[in-house]
Amino acid sequence: MRRRILEVLPAAVLVLLALGAWEAYVDAGAVNTFVLPAPHEVGSALWNNAGLLSANLAPTAEEVGVGVLLALLCGFTVGVLIHLFAPLRRAVYPLAVGSQAIPVALIGVLLVFWWGFGVLPKLFVIVLICFFPVVVTTVDGLASVDPEQLKLLHTFDASRWQAFRFAELPAALPAAISGARIALAVGVIGAYIAETSTATSGPYPGLGREIEADINALQTSRAYAAATVLFVFAIACFYTLALVERRLAPWAHRSRGEVR
Amino acid sequence: MAHRSRRPCADPSNLWGNAREGSNVQTGLTPGPTAQNQDREARQARDRARAQRPAVLVSGVSRSYRVRDRAPVQALADITLHAAANELLAVVGPSGCGKTTLLELICGLQPCESGSIECTPAALMPQLDLLLPWLSALDNAALALRVARVPRPEARRRAGELFAELGLAGFEQARPYELSGGMRQRVAFVRTLLSGKPLLCLDEPFGALDAITRAEMHTWLTDALRREPRTVLLVTHDVEEAVVLADRVAVLSPRPGRVVAELEVGLGRPRGRTDPEVVALRERALRALALGSGR
Secondary structure (H helix, E strand, O other), X not given: OHHHHHHHHHHHHHHHHHHHHHHHHHHOOOOOOOOOOOHHHHHHHHHHOHHHHHHHHHHHHHHHHHHHHHHHHHHHHHHHHHHHOHHHHHHHHHHHHHHOOOOHHHHHHHHHHHHOXXXXXXXXXXXXXXHHHHHHHHHHHHHXXXXXXXXXXXXXXXXXXXXXXXXXXXXXXXXXXXXXXHHHHHHHHHHHXXXXXXXXXXXXXXXXXXXXXXXXXXXXXXXXXXXXHHHHHHHHHHHXXXXXXXXXXXXXXXXXOOOO | OOOOEEEOOOOOOOOOOOHHHHHHHHOOOOOOHHXXXXXXXXXXHHHHHHHHOOOEEEEEEEEEEOOOOOOOEEEEEEEEEEEOOOXXXXXXXXXXXXXXXXXXXXXXXXXXXXXXXXXXXXXEEOOOOOOOOOOOHHHHHOHHHHHOOOOHHHHHHHHHHHHHHOOOOOOOOOOHHHOOHHHHHHHHHHHHHHOOOOEEEEXXXXXXXXXXXXXXXXXXXXXXXXXXXXXXXXXXXOHHHHHHHOOEEXXXXXXXXXXXXXXXXXOOOOOOOOOHHHHHHHHHHHHHHHHHHOO
16 A cells, blocks of 8 residues: 555656646736636636536547547557558558548548548547557567567468467567557547547537537636546546556566566 | 478578468478378388488588678588487587578578488477567467467376476466576477477577586486487587587587587486596597687
8 A cells, every 4th residue: 555655656746746836827927817727726617517527528438448449459450461461561551651641620521421420430530540559569569579489480380370379469469558558648639639620419529529619618727627537537548558458468567677 | 290301492581471482391391191091001111211211311501691792601511410310419519600500401491502401390499498478388388289289278288297297397387587597498398399390409408508507407308308209409519518418419610610520429328527438528529629610
């Protein structure tokens, strides 16, 4: 328990310091509170709008969860295919890079035209934004396998598939999981972009939409409150993934500085 | 199951890059499907023939490497070697004389430029243990069996039996990084042994170990081979190790590697490092090495 506290302590101190500086800056009257509300205002907005914010968190969390999972699936599959078929690397890699330059607002209207006001257009945007880091880390991870290990499997008469299954795939897993971390971290802002560049019907369109509407209505402290929820949500997602990672690739997690 | 392969010149430059080329290399290494259909008589005849022929026959093999923009480096020059079935042939030579290349040629991992290699299927135990960090010690040892499509429980059972025999009991579930260097080498050896190949190519298997562990491993290997006789090619730069373990010692010259001497050991086992015969043979081998180097 004491170790737990010590682990959280640095982050907590840093947050408190930042909040203090922020509060002092606003209280000194250096900036209009419509532009930057003080932390205590954000805090009370958080308290007063807890119901609204949590109702809006639900669709956003769904988008991030499903979207990032789809992105992992797509990214990993594309990465594996690129690794296995050299011509595909030349064909797909440049396109994958190019896809990262597509301004989402440009295609948002088209996505709504195709798929309506539901979750589908948002998922597409999140996948578009998140799949690329997974592709890159998967491809690099698959290529990182020790060639001597492949030679060894070859002397056991392993097939191409067996070399993949026994050596390349597990060797790539830690890197692919790093890709998943990046995808997840980017996924939350991806959800914001997805929500604001497409359209949603219904009372709770998600935190991204909420923030945008609050900014337009000069409800800045509520916008900051919603952003705070996103902030905490992103951190929670990240640590959930870290737990999964320990399960999937425990060999990449032997304690550092261990003496054999 | 022991098909002999004769490889004048294969091109395994890309191990699996192109399945067609890859399979060409392996033709001799995979157990043929016809083996079961052959009647007993034919099999016995083949066994007799094999007993007479050497398990490995390397004749006139050369190999050079071309490093970009430089003149090719000759690694092996006209190597001729043979090892009889269940014989332990040690190949000693100075660092960089192409010993590893020789083993990779025999295992079909590299093409040879000239000459031919005729051998029974070979399993390589590489210089580094190359245990897979994501598998337990037991699963690492069972890797060759798993590749041969033996079901996991059966593969584990067979590996487990050898674990008990080879002093690894209790470490089945340990990950490679939790094992000592000597244990990792033993796991790698079990893996090589379970590949079921009649020829074991050991590439400096004990090179990375301290002297005490290495001596233990020598005793252990001698013991293991007494229980499970195999033809062994042991590559090492340690002359003493060669003399303690081998039936015969082939001495290579510095690069490009040529066979400069072949010594018959002909001593009983186990051998001590300080036995007078061992010391005398070591001196002979060292002289041959020195002569080969001073050409």
